[in-house]
Amino acid sequence: MKKGRETLLVLLALLFVFSSSNVYAKKYQDTRNHWAVEYIDNLSDAGFVSGYESDSFRPDAEISRVEFYKIVNSMANLSKTYTVTFADVSTSDWFYKDVSKAIKSGYLTPTTGKLNPNNPITRQEVMGILGYMYKLKPDTAILKQFNDASKLSSDNKGYAGALVKLGIVSGDSGQLRPNDGISRAEVCKMLYLLMDGYGLPAERVVVDSKIKFGDQNLYN
Numbered sequence: 001m002k003k004g005r006e007t008l009l010v011l012l013a014l015l016f017v018f019s020s021s022n023v024y025a026k027k028y029q030d031t032r033n034h035w036a037v038e039y040i041d042n043l044s045d046a047g048f049v050s051g052y053e054s055d056s057f058r059p060d061a062e063i064s065r066v067e068f069y070k071i072v073n074s075m076a077n078l079s080k081t082y083t084v085t086f087a088d089v090s091t092s093d094w095f096y097k098d099v100s101k102a103i104k105s106g107y108l109t110p111t112t113g114k115l116n117p118n119n120p121i122t123r124q125e126v127m128g129i130l131g132y133m134y135k136l137k138p139d140t141a142i143l144k145q146f147n148d149a150s151k152l153s154s155d156n157k158g159y160a161g162a163l164v165k166l167g168i169v170s171g172d173s174g175q176l177r178p179n180d181g182i183s184r185a186e187v188c189k190m191l192y193l194l195m196d197g198y199g200l201p202a203e204r205v206v207v208d209s210k211i212k213f214g215d216q217n218l219y220n
Contacts, residue, residue: 028057036185039192046195048074049188059188062120062181065219066095068129069102071191076133076201080104082211086115093117106206107132113216120181124156126190127169127178131159133201134194139165146171151178168193 028044028051031037036059043049044057048071051057072078081100084091089099095117102108107129131138138158142165143149152160160176163169168190169176194201 027055028059029055031057031059031185034059034185036189039188040185042192043071043188043195048191049184057184059185060183063184063187064118065115065121065125066098066117067184068121068126068187069098069108070095071187072107072129072133072201073098073101073105075191075195076105076203078102078105078203080205082110082208085110085112085213086117087112088114089117103211104206105133105204106211107204109214109218110211111214111216111218113218113220115219119219122179123176123182124152124160124178126182126187127160127163128153128156130168130190130194130201131156131162133204134198135202136162136166138162143176146174146176148175148178152176163190166197 027041031040034040040049040057040059044051049057078101081097082104084096084100084103086099089096099108099115099117103110130136136159139161140157141161143152143157143161149157149160156178160169160178164171164176171177
């Protein structure tokens with residue numbers, strides 16, 4: 001936990017310096033009485049998440065795949081890229097570079113089919129990516145308490161269990177709902193707890209020859 005708290009202290013110190021230059025933390029009009037306001041404000045103050053027009057954050061809206069990739073890439077300070085082959089991602093898209101970074105980092109499997117980049121990212125996709133980026137030790141035994149654990153893919157199951165063991169994920173009424181979407185507020189809570197306990201994820205890079213392509217329908 002010490003490493004994570006040191007990271008937060010550094011971020012807060014930087015924010016104090018910036019505030020003296022008339023740069024202030026962003027506050028959103030639709031999060032003031034929200035259960036996740038602390039998590040959202042901390043991630044926003046650190047520069048990892050941002051809102052929309054009219055000072056809104058839309059905390060209960062489901063986060064899309066590319067919105068989530070952008071946050072993870074920012075937290076891990078990813079810089080290396082790989083050519084994007086998805087049929088529905090073009091170089092003119094604002095998220096093109098984030099998709100290319102995600103592939104090069106190894107948490108996104110490339111295909112020649114569709115990514116459906118603006119679709120809600122699933123809960124198990126989020127757990128798989130975070131487990132991979134934080135290099136968590138897979139744990140499947142703890143998942144016995146959830147009656148829908150069988151819906152987790154083999155790639156994500158161990159990381160989901162690891163996040164449950166760490167207390168980052170708790171489930172709801174004996175369910176993980178792995179194929180459901182996840183709200184922007186829920187994502188902020190997970191990211192804050194990980195950052196607070198374990199710091200920021202380190203950059204990960206996969207050599208081009210090790211990048212393997214997946215089935216065309218992987219993200220349908």
